[in-house]
Amino acid sequence: CCETYCMKCRVIGDSNVGKTCLTYRFCGGAFLKNPEATIGVDFRERTLQLDGESIKLQIWDTAGQERFRKSMVEHYYRSVHAVIFVYDMTSLSSFESLPEWIDECTRHSVGPMVPRILVGNKCDLRDSREVPTSVAQRLADSYNFPLFETSAKDPAEKEHVDAIFLTLAYRLKSHKPLRLKQPSESSVRYLWNQREREEAACQC
Numbered sequence: 001c002c003e004t005y006c007m008k009c010r011v012i013g014d015s016n017v018g019k020t021c022l023t024y025r026f027c028g029g030a031f032l033k034n035p036e037a038t039i040g041v042d043f044r045e046r047t048l049q050l051d052g053e054s055i056k057l058q059i060w061d062t063a064g065q066e067r068f069r070k071s072m073v074e075h076y077y078r079s080v081h082a083v084i085f086v087y088d089m090t091s092l093s094s095f096e097s098l099p100e101w102i103d104e105c106t107r108h109s110v111g112p113m114v115p116r117i118l119v120g121n122k123c124d125l126r127d128s129r130e131v132p133t134s135v136a137q138r139l140a141d142s143y144n145f146p147l148f149e150t151s152a153k154d155p156a157e158k159e160h161v162d163a164i165f166l167t168l169a170y171r172l173k174s175h176k177p178l179r180l181k182q183p184s185e186s187s188v189r190y191l192w193n194q195r196e197r198e199e200a201a202c203q204c
């Protein structure tokens, strides 16, 4: 049958922006009213079928709190295939932190070929919005990242939440190094790092 690719996506952003809730939603869960703060890293996964190929997205939800961030930073970025930067659109400070998160990602050798997406969460709290779409779009454009605004809470937004991860999966899939012509030994192929992906590209 088709080959299964396993891709690691990191979800990054300030504490309380809704990283855990978004991840949980995408992986089939209901909205979490009182999730515990993530300690270090937590992961969930969901397998998508795209054009006859099986893509297992392993979503690594990383703690936003500073005290966990310092000790875990090396692990956060190791072998990452895609990054989702999340801010809370009702919190200007979470939006203003984004350049720092993005710089940190770059400092840890996450190369330009790794797809990134910007997500404004909590759009259900319309009256409390502090980050206008136009401002977020300007930042997204300056980095050349797609921007999504959504809500992990509003059930009507579930499709938008899915769309974030689907966009990443398509970007990863269409990424040349992932189009392996050689069948891999195992039915699940982990493409762990940039070097491995570059080597894989050479086989194409």
Ligand SMILES: Nc1nc2c(ncn2[C@@H]2O[C@H](COP(=O)(O)OP(=O)(O)OP(=O)(O)O)[C@@H](O)[C@H]2O)c(=O)[nH]1
Pocket (backbone or CB within 6 Å): 013, 014, 015, 016, 017, 018, 019, 020, 021, 022, 032, 033, 034, 035, 036, 037, 038, 039, 062, 063, 064, 065, 121, 122, 123, 124, 125, 150, 151, 152, 153, 154
């Ligand atoms: N109204 C609303 N609340 C949300 C939404 N997403 C998350 N929340 C709430 O925001 C709070 C923080 O959510 P988490 O998902 O734990 O945030 P986090 O970014 O994972 O936080 P850390 O684990 O500390 O990094 C919780 O009380 C959630 O119920 C949303 O879309 N709308």
